Structure formats: structure tokens, C-alpha cells
Amino acid sequence: MGNAQLLSIHVHPVKAFRGQSPREAVVEPWGLAGDRRWALIDDGGKVVTQRQQPRLALAAAELLPGGGLRLSAPGLEPLTVPVPEPVGTVSLEIFRDKVEGVLADEAAHAWCSAHLGADVRLVHMDDPATRRPVDPEYALPGETVTFADGYPLLVATSASLDALNSLIARGEHAAEGPLPMDRFRPNVVVAGTDPWAEDGWSRLTIGEVGFRVAKTCGRCVVTTTDQATAGRGKEPLYTLGRHRRLGGKLVFGQNLVPLSRGTIQVGDPVTVVA
Numbered sequence: 001m002g003n004a005q006l007l008s009i010h011v012h013p014v015k016a017f018r019g020q021s022p023r024e025a026v027v028e029p030w031g032l033a034g035d036r037r038w039a040l041i042d043d044g045g046k047v048v049t050q051r052q053q054p055r056l057a058l059a060a061a062e063l064l065p066g067g068g069l070r071l072s073a074p075g076l077e078p079l080t081v082p083v084p085e086p087v088g089t090v091s092l093e094i095f096r097d098k099v100e101g102v103l104a105d106e107a108a109h110a111w112c113s114a115h116l117g118a119d120v121r122l123v124h125m126d127d128p129a130t131r132r133p134v135d136p137e138y139a140l141p142g143e144t145v146t147f148a149d150g151y152p153l154l155v156a157t158s159a160s161l162d163a164l165n166s167l168i169a170r171g172e173h174a175a176e177g178p179l180p181m182d183r184f185r186p187n188v189v190v191a192g193t194d195p196w197a198e199d200g201w202s203r204l205t206i207g208e209v210g211f212r213v214a215k216t217c218g219r220c221v222v223t224t225t226d227q228a229t230a231g232r233g234k235e236p237l238y239t240l241g242r243h244r245r246l247g248g249k250l251v252f253g254q255n256l257v258p259l260s261r262g263t264i265q266v267g268d269p270v271t272v273v274a
Contacts, residue, residue, distance in 0.1 A: 003192040004190055004191065004192040004193050004269065004270040004271070004272075005190070005191055005192055005267055005268060005269055005270055006188060006189075006190060006191075006206050006207070006264060006265070006266055006267060006268040006269075006270055007158055007189045007190060007191040007266070008021055008181075008188070008189045008266060009021060009022055009023070009024065009025045009032070009187065009188055009189075009264065009266060010182075010185070010186060010187055010188070010189070011025060011032050011033075011034050011035045011063065011187070012035055012036055012061070012185065013034050013035070013036070013037065013038055013061040013062070013063045013069055014036070014038040014039065014040070014059075014061040014069065014071075014122070015036045015038065015039040015040070015047065015049060015147045015148070016039075016040070016048070016049040016050045016053070016056040016057075016222075017056055017057075017059045017060060017061040017071075018057060018058070018059065018060040018061070018227065019035075019060075019061065019185075020062060020063065023265060023266050024263055024264060024265040024266070025263070025264055026261075026262075026263050027153075027209045027258050027260075027261060027262050027263070027264055028128070028258070028261060029129070029143070029144065029152070029258055029261065030128040030129065030143075030144045030145050030146050030152050031128075031145065031146055031148060031152035031153055031187070031258075032152075032153065032187055034063040034067065035146060035148065035153075035187060036146045036147040036148045037067065037124060037125050037128065037146050037147065038061070038069065038104075038122060038123065038124050038125070038147070039092075039094070039101070039122075039123055039125075039147040040056075040112055040116075040120040040121065040122055040123070041090075041092045041101075041120065041121050041123055042118070042119070042120055043119050045090070045091060045092045045093055046092070046093045046094075047092060047093065047094040047095075047147065048116075048118075048120055049222065050222045050225050051220060051221055051222055053116050053118070054225045054230040054231075054232060055115065055116055055230050056116070056230075057225055057226070057227045057228075057229075057230045058073055058074055058115075058229075058230050059071065059072070059073040059112075059115050060072045060073065064080070066083060067083045068080065068081055068082045068083050069081040069108075071108070071111060071112075073115045076111060076114060076115060079107060079108065079111045081104055081105065081107075081108045081122065082105070083124060084102045084103060084104050084105065084124055084126075085102075086102050086126040086127075087102075088102070089101060089102055089126075090102075090103055090121075090123065092123060094132075094147060095149070095150070097132055099125070099131055099132045099147075100131055101123035101124060101125050101126070101131070102123065102124045102125075102126045103121055103122070103123055103124075104121070104122040104123065104124060108122040109121045109122055125146050125147060128144055128145070128146050129144060130144065131144065132144055132145055132146070132147075133145075134150070134151060134152075134214070134257065135150055135151075138151075138214040138215050138255075139214070139257070140212075140257070143257055150255065151214050151215075151255035151256065151257060152255075152256060152257050152258055153187040153188060153211065153255070153256040153257075153258070154184075154185070154186045154187050154188075154217055154253050154254070154255055154256070155186060155187070155188045155189075155190060155198065155211075155253060155254050155256050156181060156184050156186040156188075156189055156190070156198070156252065156253040156254075157189070157190045157191070157193045157195075157196075157197065157198050158181070158189060158190070158191045159191070159192075159193050159194055159195045159196075159197070160193075160195050160196050160197075160198065160252065160253075161179070161181055161184075162195065163195035163196065164179070164236060164239065164240070164243075164244075164252065165177050165178035165179060167239050167242075167243055168235050168236065168239045171235075171238065171239050171242075172234075172238065173233065173234045173235050173238055173239075176233045176234065176235040177235060179235060179236055180227075182227045183222075183223045183224075183225070183226075183227065183236065184219070184223060184252055184253055185222070186253055187256075188206065188256075188264070190206075190270050192270075193270075197272075198213075198253065198254045199216070199254075201213050201254060201272050201274075202273075202274045203259075203272070203273040203274040204256075204270060204271060204272050204273055205270070205271045205273060206264045206268050206269075206270050207262065207263070207264050207265060207268035207269065208260075208262050209258065209259075209260055209261070209262035209263075209264055210258070210259035210260050210273070211256040211257065211258055211259055212256070212257050212259055213254045213255070213256060214254075214255045214256065214257050215254070215255050216246060216249070216251045216253075216254055216255070217251060217252060217253040217254060217255050218249030218250060218251055219236070219237065219240060219249070219250045219251065219252050221237070223236050223237060223240075223252070224236070224237055236252070237250055240252060
């Protein structure tokens with residue numbers, strides 16, 4: 001794997017919204033700078049994702065200097081959202097985690113609710129260093145995460161996507177393929193590996209930044225959502241269920257935790273340490 005390199009970087013400022021693909025990104029202990037520091041919650045305080053609302057794929061979030069947002073979606077005027085003052089927090093639930101966050105302004109709630117046709121509020125994670133621990137079953141002491149599903153970063157490889165698309169092309173739902181990488185919403189995509197090489201990784205470096213592999217990523221219905229149209233199909237879950245089932249999960253990609261801070265850039269060498 002001597003020629004593996006970082007093919008692309010993906011930052012999603014608002015969980016479940018369309019993100020950005022910068023040429024470089026700062027790696028913080030809890031993930032890429034600006035990644036999933038914002039999320040939507042429903043009137044019961046539960047985080048809303050594309051699992052419940054595939055239309056979130058049609059909304060885009062651009063990170064502004066200082067951590068604010070510029071939101072855009074079809075049929076709505078773009079909206080600039082400032083980082084809220086941390087004068088008080090609300091309690092929210094993301095999967096089984098209870099987390100504190102700071103509400104955005106009323107204009108942001110109204111804009112997001114108009115896009116979904118449902119009552120939602122936009123929440124900011126003010127202090128990712130303390131708000132949400134990584135799952136203790138897979139964490140080292142002190143590791144935290146933003147509003148990502150469970151871990152600071154997700155890595156996928158282009159070779160594994162090619163292999164999966166080859167399997168889809170020979171299956172019952174071949175017309176749905178080939179699928180693009182955005183179905184899997186990774187933070188970093190690596191080129192120059194063998195298919196499924198990431199199954200055997202435990203530590204790696206991207207440029208000068210080290211990472212440990214926490215666990216394989218189990219996939220959900222979001223992967224069946226076309227990120228350009230919000231329509232849903234059968235793939236890739238149908239094919240993953242036949243070829244990539246591990247411990248009751250359908251798996252693609254690996255969850256990473258940073259071991260150091262630093263900046264990563266597209267083209268950086270990727271080295272498997274262990």
C-alpha cells in the first residue's frame with residue numbers, strides 16, 4: 001500500500017445536510033474542524049437525520065469564518081446563521097446519548113422547518129471537548145465526538161466502492177448502480193489500496209496526522225438515499241447484506257479517532273502503521 005493517498009476530504013457542517021469538499025482540513029481531537037457541529041432536533045429533542053427526513057440531502061450548509069453557516073435549499077432564500085451565544089443549553093438525544101447544545105436563532109429554526117415541512121430546531125455544539133464522549137466500549141479515556149453518528153471521522157476507500165459497485169452490477173438491482181461515494185458520507189476517502197484493505201487497519205497516518213481505527217462502520221438506510229434527489233432505492237444495503245455482513249451489521253468503511261492534531265490535504269500519503 002505504498003502509493004495510497006488522500007483522494008478527498010468531506011466536511012458536513014450540519015449533520016445530514018450536504019457538505020463541502022475542501023482541499024485541506026484541520027484535524028481536531030473530535031473530528032475535522034467544523035464537521036457536524038450543528039444538528040436539527042424535533043419537538044421531543046431527538047436529533048433528526050436523513051433516516052427520518054431524506055429531504056435533508058437537498059439542503060446545503062457552507063461553513064463561514066468563525067463557525068457560522070450559510071444554508072441553502074431549493075425554493076428557499078439562502079440564510080446566514082451566526083454561532084449562538086452560549087448563554088444556556090438545551091438537552092437533546094442523539095441515538096442513545098444525552099447531549100447539551102445551544103439553540104440557533106429563530107430565523108434558523110423557521111428556515112429548516114420550512115425546508116422539511118416539519119417543526120425542527122437547529123442546535124450548535126458549543127464545546128466538543130466536553131459535551132459528548134465516544135462510546136466507552138470503543139473509546140480511550142477522554143475521547144469526544146461532535147454530532148457525528150458516533151466517532152470523529154469516517155474513512156472509506158475508492159477501491160472498496162469500486163468492488164461494491166461491481167457486485168451491484170451483477171445483482172438484482174444493477175440499474176441502481178454505480179453508486180457515488182456520497183451515499184456513505186465519509187470524511188476522508190483514500191485511493192491506492194486494495195479493495196476492503198481497510199478491514200485490516202488498526203492505525204494509520206494521513207500526512208503527519210495519526211489516527212486509530214475504533215470499529216468498522218455499520219450502515220443504515222441513509223446509504224440508500226440519492227444525495228442529489230432524496231429518492232430511495234434498495235442499494236447498497238441489498239448487496240452489503242449478501243457480501244459485507246459482520247456481526248449482524250452491514251459494513252462499509254471504518255470509524256477513526258485522531259491521535260494528534262494537524263492539517264490534512266488532498267494528495268497526502270496514507271500509511272498503515274498497524
